[in-house]
Amino acid sequence: xxxxxxxxxxxxxxxxxxxxxxxxxxxxxxxxxxxxxxxxxxxxxxxxxxxxxxxxxxxxxxxxxxxxxxxxxxxxxxxxxxxxxxxxxxxxxxxxxxxxxxxxxxxxxxxxxxxxxxxxxxxxxxxxxxxxxxxxxxxxxxxxxxxxxxxxxxxxxxxxxxxxxxxxxxxxxxxxxxxxxxxxxxxxxxxxxxxxxxxxxxxxxxxxxxxxxxxxxxxxxxxxxxxxxxx
Amino acid sequence: xxxxxxxxxxxxxxxxxxxxxxxxxxxxxxxxxxxxxxxxxxxxxxxxxxxxxxxxxxxxxxxxxxxxxxxxxxxxxxxxxxxxxxxxxxxxxxxxxxxxxxxxxxxxxxxxxxxxxxxxxxxxxxxxxxxxxxxxxxxxxxxxxxxxxxxxxxxxxxxxxxxxxxxxxxxxxxxxxxxxxxxxxxxxxxxxxxxxxxxxxxxxxxxxxxxxxxxxxxxxxxxxxxxxxxxxxxxxxxxxxxxxxxxxxxxxxxxxxxx
Ligand SMILES: Nc1ncnc2c1ncn2[C@@H]1O[C@H](COP(=O)(O)OP(=O)(O)O)[C@@H](O)[C@H]1O
Ligand SMILES: [Mg+2]
Numbered sequence: 001x002x003x004x005x006x007x008x009x010x011x012x013x014x015x016x017x018x019x020x021x022x023x024x025x026x027x028x029x030x031x032x033x034x035x036x037x038x039x040x041x042x043x044x045x046x047x048x049x050x051x052x053x054x055x056x057x058x059x060x061x062x063x064x065x066x067x068x069x070x071x072x073x074x075x076x077x078x079x080x081x082x083x084x085x086x087x088x089x090x091x092x093x094x095x096x097x098x099x100x101x102x103x104x105x106x107x108x109x110x111x112x113x114x115x116x117x118x119x120x121x122x123x124x125x126x127x128x129x130x131x132x133x134x135x136x137x138x139x140x141x142x143x144x145x146x147x148x149x150x151x152x153x154x155x156x157x158x159x160x161x162x163x164x165x166x167x168x169x170x171x172x173x174x175x176x177x178x179x180x181x182x183x184x185x186x187x188x189x190x191x192x193x194x195x196x197x198x199x200x201x202x203x204x205x206x207x208x209x210x211x212x213x214x215x216x217x218x219x220x221x222x223x224x225x226x227x228x229x230x231x
Numbered sequence: 232x233x234x235x236x237x238x239x240x241x242x243x244x245x246x247x248x249x250x251x252x253x254x255x256x257x258x259x260x261x262x263x264x265x266x267x268x269x270x271x272x273x274x275x276x277x278x279x280x281x282x283x284x285x286x287x288x289x290x291x292x293x294x295x296x297x298x299x300x301x302x303x304x305x306x307x308x309x310x311x312x313x314x315x316x317x318x319x320x321x322x323x324x325x326x327x328x329x330x331x332x333x334x335x336x337x338x339x340x341x342x343x344x345x346x347x348x349x350x351x352x353x354x355x356x357x358x359x360x361x362x363x364x365x366x367x368x369x370x371x372x373x374x375x376x377x378x379x380x381x382x383x384x385x386x387x388x389x390x391x392x393x394x395x396x397x398x399x400x401x402x403x404x405x406x407x408x409x410x411x412x413x414x415x416x417x418x419x420x421x422x423x424x425x426x427x428x429x430x431x432x433x434x435x436x437x438x439x440x441x442x443x444x445x446x447x448x449x450x451x452x453x454x455x456x457x458x459x460x461x462x463x464x465x466x467x468x469x470x471x472x473x474x475x476x477x478x479x480x481x482x483x484x485x486x487x488x489x490x
Pocket of ligand 1: 264387
């Protein structure tokens with residue numbers, strides 16, 4: 001084995017950064033789409049919208065009981081076949097690994113975020129909705145101006161915790177041979193065999209990002225608790 | 232700016248015209264439980280009606296049916312000439328004409344007092360931000376907390392919060408104000424400031440329907456006292472008669488309990 005030499009990391013840095021950029025882009029996209037779709041799923045259940053409410057419940061239960069890696073495989077291998085059977089010539093339609101990763105993560109995270117948001121909706125006092133109604137606000141206005149802003153505040157720490165998990169989970173796209181941070185590292189290791197330096201570095205990158213984010217969670221939690229105590 | 236309480240013409244209007252609120256055999260059922268069993272009630276414009284009765288007698292349910300926060304199962308409710316059915320337009324119109332004040336204020340904790348007051352005028356009536364601000368400041372002056380406009384609800388005392396909630400309702404310039412035990416959640420030293428605010432509103436000719444056990448206030452302000460028990464109106468009369476010579480045993484027992 002070669003002597004440990006961390007200067008290799010400097011050479012590898014640009015490539016690692018492009019991997020990290022992919023991980024962050026995937027996290028940000030899944031976060032944004034997951035929150036939007038998750039809010040819709042949570043509202044469909046909370047407002048007991050006919051059909052949609054039930055469909056949301058089934059969707060969430062399904063997503064939450066299947067391991068993420070299985071959902072990834074499903075999309076990668078099965079979705080092209082299904083799409084193909086729908087298209088006129090019946091040939092499989094390729095989605096490609098990158099699209100698979102983005103779509104899967106958005107759909108998967110939506111289920112988790114929606115459960116968090118649903119709990120937040122349930123925790124909000126009924127009096128807030130009644131006060132809004134008595135002032136003449138419509139239901140969409142009530143949710144837009146009164147309910148969701150308050151729910152956003154109360155669930156922010158939990159949402160951020162979930163996003164930290166999401167960021168770590170994005171490393172699973174490695175199974176689709178995508179070049180996220182972990183993917184980039186293992187590709188470099190295959191080339192130069194410097195696994196100690198590279199895997200230690202990558203671990204440190206994850207550690208730094210996640211502990212900074214955890215620190216933010218703690219601050220958010222304290223702030224929410226402070227607000228609750230004042231009330 | 233020209234802001235007036237919608238009922239400013241009160242003293243000149245005779246009481247004999249079409250009532251502003253009319254309930255006919257109103258029933259409300261929660262599952263198996265009959266919370267209101269055939270309530271008839273007629274309220275004229277500018278009238279101040281106090282509703283009292285033991286806990287669980289249906290007082291809250293009754294006034295919550297009037298702005299359709301609770302949906303009645305049978306009977307008719309007509310407010311300001313509009314019948315409350317499942318027609319969303321009529322419900323919206325009734326809510327625009329009706330302000331409501333809750334026992335535990337229900338201010339919006341994420342908005343300042345000013346924004347609490349501006350929200351509905353801007354979103355429901357489409358008034359511009361500047362106009363809405365003027366309106367809010369006007370009514371915050373009326374309840375004497377204009378100096379708190381920039382604060383959040385949690386930074387105010389209970390009495391101040393309840394007065395802010397009254398101002399928020401007034402900003403929609405309603406014709407009717409509904410109060411559900413507005414002082415029950417307050418520390419004793421704050422009850423007076425809220426009752427004073429309500430008295431000044433009463434003297435401006437607002438139509439008021441108020442659930443309260445503040446019998447001093449009732450005696451002073453009420454045109455009529457409605458006594459409820461087990462989902463029905465058992466007795467109604469002017470305050471002098473009600474307090475000195477209640478005609479039912481149940482009202483007598485109730486008065487003995489709370490006085
Ligand atoms: N949402 C509800 N579900 C079931 N029962 C209710 C509900 N709201 C009120 N009730 C019942 O209806 C009765 C009347 O309640 P309420 O109008 O709040 O009484 P009051 O205001 O006079 O104390 C009570 O027995 C109460 O338990
Ligand atoms: Mg009550």
